Amino acid sequence: MVDNRYATALVIGSVLSLLATVYLSVAVGTPHWYQYSSPPVKRGDSNVSELIKEFIHGEFDEKTSRETMFRLNGTLGLWWRCIWVPSESHWFKEPNPKMETQCVSFTLPQQFSLKYKYLGNHSSEEDLLRTYLWRCQFLLPLVSLALVFLGVLVGVCACLCRSFTPTLGVGVLHLLAGLCTLGTVCCFLAGVDLLRQYSSPPEGVEGSLGWSLYLALISFPLQMMAAALFLWAARSHRQNYTRMTAYRVA
DSSP: OOOHHHHHHHHHHHHHHHHHHHHHHHHHHSSOSEEEEOOOOOTTOTHHHHHHHHHHHSOOOHHHHHHHHHHTTOEEOSSEEEEEEESSTTGGGSSSOOEEEEEEEOOHHHHTSOOBSSTTOTTSOBOHHHHHHHHHHHHHHHHHHHHHHHHHHHHHHHHHHTOSTTHHHHHHHHHHHHHHHHHHHHHHHHHHHHHHHHSOOOTTOEEEEOHHHHHHHHHHHHHHHHHHHHHHHHHHHHHHHHHHHHHHHO
């Protein structure tokens, strides 16, 4: 028989874990971790069409891609990079063309490619710090989601076995998942800061944090609170069970 306090803690912890997983999944799958606000593109600028074509269909080049995002209100995510482009082919002839977002995903080789201190110059010195920060920001959220999924499996097995002991493991897994989520945000912010030092936005272009990053930030305390509830319930139930056993022996 499980005390109502422990059952309530488990239910609240499960709800918090579910919310954190949803928030983190949405954050990982959306490209609004960092965004640039650019001045309006001048009509008749033929170079814009070439930039859009190169951004969407060309080979990925960090320097070129970053300059395109500067000019076209680009957004950057963990798996995506996007720009805001006119939807009509003859947009430069219209006074107010319709705008739409065009996104390109980072391929797996691009996620693990080397970064350089001079963007676009592959013969320059390798930036190992930024390289590993980029790789960590890609891998850590996947590890976090995997740990939560593993915690769910452990919790289901505990329910089937009618045992409270595995709850401690569920709490530890959620604690590690929360740390991975925090590590993702820290790696991304550190990487963006280093990138800004090497290639600062031109005058008139402002960079700001996007809502996807804030979703990841929200999921971190939710995971930690869920972990705290699971750990408290497991520890308190263990202590109560030990006291009851000692009382019966006496």
